[in-house]
Amino acid sequence: MNSSRDKILNAVKEAVKIPSRIPEKPEGINAKIAESLKSITPKDYAGLRDQFAKELDIVSGEFVLVKSASELVSHLSGDMKSKNFTSLAVSDEISSKNIASHIKKELPELEFVFPADLAPEQKKNKLAKTSAALVNIDFAVADVASLAVLIDNTKSLFIHYLPDCIYVVVKPEQILANLFELFTKVPKEKAKNMLLITGPSRTADIEKILILGAHGPRRLVVYWLEEK
Amino acid sequence: MKVALFIPCLSEHLYPQSALSMVKVLRYIGADIEYVDNQTCCGQPAFNSGYRKEIIPIAERFIELFKDKEYIVSPSGSCTAMVRIFYKELDIRKDLIKARDELSNKIFEFTEFLVNIAGVDKLEGQFNHSVTIHDSCHSLRELGVREQPRKLLRSVKDLKLIEMEKSDTCCGFGGTFSYKFADMSVAMVARKCRYINECGAEFVTSTDSSCLMNIDGYLRKHKFKTKAIHIADILAQSLNL
């Protein structure tokens, strides 16, 4: 243990012995928050989904409700075609790979990039040059339109922020009402490596003018997949 | 209801008429008025400039003078806050601590007293002018006085209450701040007066003489049409007192 550590900790230990002169909070705060949260949270799944869609729109994300995987494939292929995208990175999950195999049929020219197949040293450069990515997430938070990615396995993380356009597939069972629920639900062992994404990257550093696509993705498209 | 007057320095020397108006209104609602002779300053200017131990005897004196009174009322929110809130920051004599803490529950800004303690919710006067209100920072944020003056003004017949933009933005006075950082203070009161002027009211009122002195000074120097007036003056005039 180095001496600075001990010096700092000792100074802190000495300091905290002095009782604070800071007012206490009023009683019943947590109950009031819980009650208020309950009153503004949509009551059912459809309500949460619609809230997510509305909030996503506010943060300039795109919401597409699809009723089947094939509808998703055709919409996504059409979108890529209209944007003249030449490459698509596909996340490591089987479901993404399945969707990708169907997209391949629609867009035979398209180059597919699978992060797991890339050598570590070429991964970042390759993904940075890929037009778009097809990704999965773990949770969708309705009241702020945030997408939660738990980084607890071997799935690529680059894929969420190096390409220019991110297509996210979300399933109904992934919806959560708010951030409080998210952090209660996810055990701390998993929460400690997590990425929350809310819309495409942005800046307002020049005269407060909003620009989408700062250092990260310029577009974020959420496919809300409601399969029967 | 016995009311002891606490007349801050600015009211004593610069705006005695406003303090008299307050007295008239208090009498009008049936209060017994008492003037505690030998009162001086509460110590706020020195306290705000960082001088604490220097004002301890002044605060102790104030507490002793006023400790037995039923209610203490003042035409200034910031001086009221000094006694109610900031005396607690002073290392005063142990035997006065209880009196000090009691004092903080008995001292009130004028409109706060009318509405919260005397239970006045309307004064049936008449004042045929438009008025805008500047929320004095200490009244608003230390004492929580916001609705009280509005409630009283709304009850006055023919009085048109116009809300200016950002009524709760500081006028830039800040006691010694106004000459320590004079150009900053002027920039702030200039902005305040712009909002006052833009709302088009004939009068701007407030619950604190010091803010009004600052605002009035700028309005007059720059020949704005709006006049600054203490809320006690409006109420007294409206009741023809």
Add this chain to the structure above:
Amino acid sequence: MKLSPLKTKKYIHNALKDEKLLSAVDKATQTALKKREDKKDQIPYWEELRYKAHHIKKNVIENLDKYLEEFEKNCLKNGIHLHWALDAEEARQIILKLLRDKNAKTVVKSKSLTTEEFHLNDFLTKNGIETLETDLGEYIVQLMDQIPSHLTAPALHLSRKEIGGIFHKKLGIKYTEDPTELMTIARNKLREKFLTADVGISGVNFAIADSGAVCVVENEANARLTVGVPKTHIAVMGIEKLLPGFEELATFLKLLGPSATGQKATVYVNIIGGPLFNKLQEGPEEMHIVLMDNGRSKILADPQLRETLFCIRCGACLNICPIYQQIGGHAYGWVYMGPIGITLIPQYLGDKEGKYSPFVSSLCGACYEICPVRINIPHHLLKLRNRVVDKGYSMKVERFGINAWAFLAKRPLLYRFATWFPGKFQLLLPKGRAFPVPGYTRERALGTFDLKGFRKRFLKLKNSDYQDIKQKK
């Protein structure tokens, strides 16, 4: 750009004459306030949440030693290297040594006010390491050779023309003032750096004690790239940044977005609990955290002022401050500015160097009203003013005046007598502004001094008027 809080009066004077600055700062702060108001209104439990956050911070600060030890234990478990820095110099040396060990030539940096405390950029550059700020605003002020003028919007004081000008001059590109084009230029320039930099240095918004993780909040993805791409990640934080766990983090994330930029949620919330290369085959192989004291434990030792350690650097108090709105951030003369800045300046730099700072306030309290963690800034400023006075750093004339006035205020007869001769005794007058006061009267007319005063008038009018009023009623 070398600034000093001792020159704040001069800076303010100059800033007030700068029309361009005024319009830029005014526009930016008003926009932020409007957006905040809108988002806050959608959270009906906002006030309760402020109390909750305050309470959480109070608990952390009062038990900081325990949380630090818990954090240390969990960081080590996560394979994070922890470095303790007593002061700025030690923090600089720790980072330099780490960079030398890695043979680092290029460093990408995402916004960290804590590193501004010890001028890390200049220091590393002087030591031959290319150090690039990557947040657009920070990148701009770095090109301008300035420091940030706002806690969350570093280039808020600059117009697009000025930004276009500096891009043209420093980057050798064709002049443009189109914000999107300027962003694209910065993006392309920095993207290459992100992919080749040896080390990424980030700040920390919150550190989670029970998990050994840090949380970095941002919008541009520059922090994501900084912490996620280079082989080594160094996070720099003050020891006060701790939270007990993730449940508490949720409360702070809810408050931070609206308060800082008027967003319900920032685009990226990066929670990083150790290097993940072995799992992901991408990103950092090593993660270091520099835990810096640099005066914080001293602040902690004050039972009242320790509340200033609750600050989450959202910048809301700057936006609402009627002073900041007209002068911007540089006029305060240090890396922390605005209402919270003037509480921190004397505490970090000492009461002598910061002797003017706590006075750059009208004590209006708008900062306390808006603060998401309920820091009572005006009360702390009063305490700090008292510290300046008690240490003898106030002006001699003022001290003499106050003492003379206090002598009189204890003696009502003398007091009345003295105030009866306002002309002679003007310097002794409480709130002595009835007569010309330097600066005050230049733009403001004076009230008329009433020679009778209230007392005399009241005592005279007492009996007759009393009846009048009763009859009227």
